[in-house]
Amino acid sequence: GQQVMQIPQYQHVQEGEDFTTYCNSSTTLSNIQWYKQRPGGHPVFLIQLVKSGEVKKQKRLTFQFGEAKKNSSLHITATQTTDVGTYFCAGSNTNAGKSTFGDGTTLTVKP
Amino acid sequence: EPEVTQTPSHQVTQMGQEVILRCVPISNHLYFYWYRQILGQKVEFLVSFYNNEISEKSEIFDDQFSVERPDGSNFTLKIRSTKLEDSAMYFCASGQPNQPQHFGDGTRLSIL
Numbered sequence: 001g002q003q004v005m006q007i008p009q010y011q012h013v014q015e016g017e018d019f020t021t022y023c024n025s026s027t028t029l030s031n032i033q034w035y036k037q038r039p040g041g042h043p044v045f046l047i048q049l050v051k052s053g054e055v056k057k058q059k060r061l062t063f064q065f066g067e068a069k070k071n072s073s074l075h076i077t078a079t080q081t082t083d084v085g086t087y088f089c090a091g092s093n094t095n096a097g098k099s100t101f102g103d104g105t106t107l108t109v110k111p
Numbered sequence: 112e113p114e115v116t117q118t119p120s121h122q123v124t125q126m127g128q129e130v131i132l133r134c135v136p137i138s139n140h141l142y143f144y145w146y147r148q149i150l151g152q153k154v155e156f157l158v159s160f161y162n163n164e165i166s167e168k169s170e171i172f173d174d175q176f177s178v179e180r181p182d183g184s185n186f187t188l189k190i191r192s193t194k195l196e197d198s199a200m201y202f203c204a205s206g207q208p209n210q211p212q213h214f215g216d217g218t219r220l221s222i223l
Contacts, residue, residue, distance in 0.1 A: 097159065104153055
């Protein structure tokens with residue numbers, strides 16, 4: 001079945017440093033979503049990427065979808081303490097199919 | 112903004128008992144999902160539901176699990192005879208084609 005791998009599992013950064021998490025799928029995806037989950041909370045939708053090679057930005061967050069639609073990345077510029085949490089990618093093979101989640105990258109930011 | 116709502120927020124049940132988790136998806140959504148997240152682990156797909164039937168299910172979704180849309184608004188997950196390993200956060204989600212899924216706040220299920 002489809003597998004989605006995400007690295008690194010943990011990332012500790014000093015406030016102001018950049019952060020990147022990478023997501024790789026075993027199969028070509030129809031779309032990929034990124035979610036942020038705070039401890040004790042539920043996954044909160046950040047963005048969806050659909051097109052090959054797509055790049056989207058949300059303030060300090062930059063999301064990329066690979067040309068082959070099998071990998072994606074989330075980059076945070078100049079991290080802040082409010083960025084702490086676990087970032088999950090989730091890929092779908094079809095337009096309304098299940099999402100297969102990556103293992104998540106837990107980000108901690110030291111002030 | 113419309114939300115997916117789940118009740119209860121926390122359910123404590125004795126092992127072997129039946130439990131029903133409830134969800135009210137966003138009203139114009141057609142696709143419904145259940146996921147679970149064991150503490151400290153990733154979110155795992157359980158089942159998807161469309162047009163009043165299961166469209167896909169995972170290996171986790173065995174005969175102990177069932178889903179139902181009893182009326183036009185609720186979407187339920189039933190676990191027939193709970194086991195200790197069923198303890199997890201259960202998330203309901205709903206969506207439309209080509210649109211991201213929206214998640215509820217989850218129900219924390221604790222099996223004693």
